[in-house]
Amino acid sequence: MSASGICRLAAAALVLSCSVSFADAPPAxxxxxxxxKLRDMGGALxxxxxEIKKGRIDWDNAVIPNAQTVKDRSGYLLNWFPKGTGPEAHVKTYALPVIWQKPDDFTRLGKQLQADAAKLNQIAQAKDEAGLKAQVQxxxxxxxxxxxxxxSPDYEKDNEE
Ligand code: HEC
Incomplete structure (x- = not known):
């Protein structure tokens, strides 16, 4: 097969794999x-x-859309850690095995995040500056x-500025 034929095949395979839902994909x-997605959430926060540091808060173009991103992503976070997606997948990950050893506590924190993000979103909609400062903390x-x-603490090591 010609090189371009192989590329077309590869592209077709990519499209196929993208249509498979996230949860059905193999762990790795x-x-x-x-x-x-976690990075997007971090970027949004x-x-x-x-905006808060800048002093002049742009609610409509910055705070409201980003609070929405944090809320959306936080709603899905608990779906992103199915069994098998820890270090045993042999892909670079900072997710520690303890996630699957203490699932109740991990879930509790994931739910806390959802509640915090829902409140952040409400505060953003209300354009409440004092509330925003407190909720970000x-x-x-x-x-x-x-x-x-x-x-893993390696994340901080690997991402030092
Ligand atoms: C319930 C647990 C939990 C909560 C709550 C949580 N995270 Fe994380 N986060 C993780 C885990 C576990 C990883 C490592 C994932 C990996 O490497 O596969 C991670 C990784 C990340 C990363 C690194 C992604 C990368 O590899 O570049 C960012 C950024 C991040 N989280 C941001 C946030 C922000 C911002 C919040 C709060 C708004 C948050 N996380 C809340 C568990 C959590």
Missing amino acids: AQIKPRQD KAITD TIGKTCKACHDTYR
């Missing part, structure tokens, strides 16, 4: 998309903190609580 293939503590136990 679920890790990278999970990390991408950071964009909100940047609150949700940040929930992110940290989970990362402290369930994410």
